[in-house]
Amino acid sequence: MNIILLGAPGAGKGTQATKISDAYALPHISTGDIFRENIKNQTEIGLLAKSFIDKGQLVPDEVTCKIVEERIGRADCQNGYMLDGFPRTIAQAEALDAITKIDLVINIDVDFSLLMDRLCGRRVCKDCGESYHVSRLGGATTCSRCGGELYQRKDDNPETVQSRLDVYNAQTAPLIEYYEKKGLLFNVVGNTTPEDVYAKVAAKLDSLK
Numbered sequence: 623m624n625i626i627l628l629g630a631p632g633a634g635k636g637t638q639a640t641k642i643s644d645a646y647a648l649p650h651i652s653t654g655d656i657f658r659e660n661i662k663n664q665t666e667i668g669l670l671a672k673s674f675i676d677k678g679q680l681v682p683d684e685v686t687c688k689i690v691e692e693r694i695g696r697a698d699c700q701n702g703y704m705l706d707g708f709p710r711t712i713a714q715a716e717a718l719d720a721i722t723k724i725d726l727v728i729n730i731d732v733d734f735s736l737l738m739d740r741l742c743g744r745r746v747c748k749d750c751g752e753s754y755h756v757s758r759l760g761g762a763t764t765c766s767r768c769g770g771e772l773y774q775r776k777d778d779n780p781e782t783v784q785s786r787l788d789v790y791n792a793q794t795a796p797l798i799e800y801y802e803k804k805g806l807l808f809n810v811v812g813n814t815t816p817e818d819v820y821a822k823v824a825a826k827l828d829s830l831k
């Protein structure tokens with residue numbers, strides 16, 4: 623099954639992606655993670671991506687689409703995959719349609735008023751990518767899942783978060799209608815706990831098996 627996880631920054635896409643990937647043995651493809659890895663390794667793509675990511679803007683479609691096409695063409699995606707953070711524009715969705723068939727689009731819908739706090743308080747594990755909120759860490763600085771060190775993403779600051787939310791509204795939100803028209807959209811309210819959201823997503827995935 624080829625799945626897309628859609629939702630505003632902070633909606634909980636990454637958290638759900640980890641759970642779905644573990645339970646359904648689907649490779650988790652996060653364009654944000656691919657860019658961060660490239661930035662860490664100081665590749666050409668990383669240097670280019672950084673200039674956009676630091677401002678809360680999108681990396682140009684040509685670059686992003688090429689990366690995804692290469693990634694989903696690999697052997698581990700033969701039996702399905704899960705895209706997290708891609709597509710983010712109509713042009714990306716059209717490019718994806720030209721190379722693959724999507725079976726389901728899960729849209730995690732969260733009240734906008736919650737997102738700023740979720741993102742600015744987010745801490746992420748350097749090793750496994752698990753996300754936490756600082757208010758629930760009780761001062762812990764390591765990941766309870768794998769023991770890795772927790773850090774705050776550079777783009778999780780109020781100014782950059784605001785541009786990411788603006789970019790989402792202008793460029794990514796139209797994808798909801800795009801996929802609804804294709805009959806592929808599954809909406810899930812993401813204001814509750816990750817466990818509650820996952821239970822609804824899993825019920826949907828199981829119904830499609």
Ligand code: AMP
Pocket residue numbers: 631653654655657674675678679680681682686706707708709710714777786
């Ligand atoms: P994320 O980890 O999904 O929040 O992505 C972090 C940043 O990477 C975004 O704010 C964008 O600057 C960039 N990025 C990730 N995915 C895409 C995409 N599909 N298209 C363009 N830029 C992206």
